Amino acid sequence: MEINAIYFVYRVLSMAYSNAEGLIRHVTLRQLQIFEAVVRLGGYTRAGEALHLTQPTVSMQIKKLSEALGLPLIEQVGRRIHPTAAGRDVYMVAQEVLGKMVELGDTATEFKSVVKGDLRIAAVTTAQYFMPYLLGTFIGQHPRVVPRLMVTNR
Incomplete structure (x- = not known):
């Protein structure tokens, strides 16, 4: 993650807490994933279907995320939902964080599948x-x- 992105994450998330440690205990990656899906897909039901969750579970996780951040993230106008200004910023951060998690998974897979390191043979x-x-x-x-080959007599 770039330094600017880290600062942005810290700035947005620290609005509700005096330090980021409090947030780490309260905001989960799953909540960010759910929030990202709600905004991207335009609704709680669609996000729930995509993530194999019920609509009430999606709503509850969005509410918990909003409370943890101390920011309204979603506004409802009639039957339509829209991210608030803060919600749009959190959405961008969530996309970046989730993208980095995919990169982390790819890196882990690469380490598991690629043979590398020191090989010592006597x-x-x-x-x-x-x-x-x-x-x-x-x-x-x-x-x-x-x-590293070491040739020796018995």
Whole structure:
């Protein structure tokens, strides 16, 4: 997350609390996800359907988020809902936070699927004749692995 985005998150969310620590205990990623879906899809029912939640659950989570922030986030005009000015800002932050969570998941998946790191091998002197070939093949398949071969007599 860029420094400007972090400052913006802090500025928006700290309106209700003297420090961000209080918010971290009260605002959940799930609430941000629900709020983002409500604004993006234009309604509680549609957001609930997309997230496999009931409409009352969606409404309750939006209310809790609004209370935690101390800001009205959604206004209802007739049957239509619209984000307030604060709601639009929180929506932008929610999109960024959720996007970063996707990036985090992608990074974790990459770390799990890519073989990398140090590979330490100790081998007897006769291995010095065939081990470079084996290591070359292995490193060709896994270029992020750094081999360390120690040849020794028993």
